[in-house]
Amino acid sequence: MSANAFVYTELQASLPFADVPWDKLNDAIAVQPGFVDKTWFSGLGNNSVGGLYGFASVDDALLYCTDFFPALARDFGVAQTTRVFDNKATAEASAAMDAPHFGGQVTAEPGAFVYTEVQVAVPFENAPWQDRNPVLRRQKGLLSKTWLSGHNTNTLGGLDAFDTVENALDFAINEFPITTATMNAAFYTRVFDARVTEAASRGLNSPYYL
Template sequence: MTPMAFVYTEVQVSVPFDQAPWHEINKTIQQQPGFLNKTWLSGVKTNSLGGVYAFDSIENATEFVTGYFPREAASFGSAHNTRVFDAEIVRDASLGLNSPHFGGVPTQKPGAFVYTEVQINVPFEKAPWRDRNPVLAQQPGLIAKTWFSGVKTNTLGGLDAFDTLENATAFALQDFPKAAKKMNSAFYTRIFDATVTEAASREMHSPYCV
C-alpha cells in the first residue's frame, strides 16, 4: 500500500541497539491503526533510538505521535522528538531519487541514513526539489531519498540512504549545510547506522530491507 503519511521519531536515550527492546516494541507498533512499516534508526555516536514510519493516513499518523508514542518514550524516562509528514505530496519527487517507499528498488542495502529538516515554510509544490534532485543524484554513495514535507509547517527535509557511514557523514557535514545556507535557514540533521538496525527493520517490513 502506498503511504499517505510519514512519521519521524527520536528518543533522547543512549542505548546500544543490541540492548534495545526492539522486538517487544515492534509487536506493539504493529498493532497501531494505519501502520504500514518502520525503518529503525540508531544514532551514530549517540545511540539514540528512533525511526521513520509509514502510515495509511495523516490522521492515523497524528494519532500515533499524540497517543501511542509519548507513552513509549515515557517508558524510557526520556524526552522525545516527533514529526508528521505528508507522503502523498512528495511521491513524484521521491520516485525521482529511487525511494523504496514508493516502489523504487535500491541497488544495495544502506549502510547509513541521514535525516534532514530545514526550518522553512514552503508548500512542497513550490519547493526547489526539481533543481535539487539532479544534485542529490550525483552525491557520492546516495542509494535513495524520500522527501519530507511537514504537516501544518511545510518544512522541507527527507531521509537519505547511503552506502557507507563515511559518505553519509560527508553529506551531513559538508553538502547539506551549503544547501540550507542557500535557503537562509536553520536546519536539523542526524546520522544513523543502518547496519545495526537491519533485523529490527526487516521485522517491521521496512522497504529498505526487502
C-alpha cells in the same frame, strides 16, 4: 496498504541498539492503527533510538504521535521528538530519487541514513526539487532520497539512504550546510547507522532492505 503519511521519531536516550527490546516493541508497533512499516534508527555516536514509519493516513500518524509514542517515551523516562509528513505532495519527487516507498528498487542495502529538516515554510509544490534532484544524484554514495514535507509546517527535508557511514557523514557535515546557507535557514541533520538496525527494520517491513 500503502503509506500516505510518514512519522519521524527519536528518543532522547543513549542505548546501544543491541540493548533495545525491539522484538517486543515491534509487536506493539505493528498493531497500531494504520501502521504500514518502520525503519529503525540508531543514532551514530549517541545511540539515540527512533525511526521512520509509514502510516495509511495523516490521522493515523497523528494518533501514533499523540497517544502511543508519548506513552512509550514515558516508559523509557526520556524526552522525545516526533514529526508528521504528508506523502502526497512529495510522491513524484521521491519516486524520481528511487525512494522505496514510491516504487524505487533497492539495489544495495544502506549502510547509513541521513535525516534532514530545514527551518523554512515552503509548500512542497513551490519547492525547487526538480533542480535539487539532479544535484543529489551526484552525491557520493547516495542510494535513494525520500522527500519530506512537514504536516502543518511545510518544512522541507528528507531521509537519504547512503551506502556507507562515511559518505553519509560527508553529506551531513560538508555538503548539506552549503545548501542551507543558500536558503539562509537553520537546519537539522541526524546520521543513523543502518547496519545495526537491519533485523529490527526487516521485522517491521522496512522497504530499504533486499
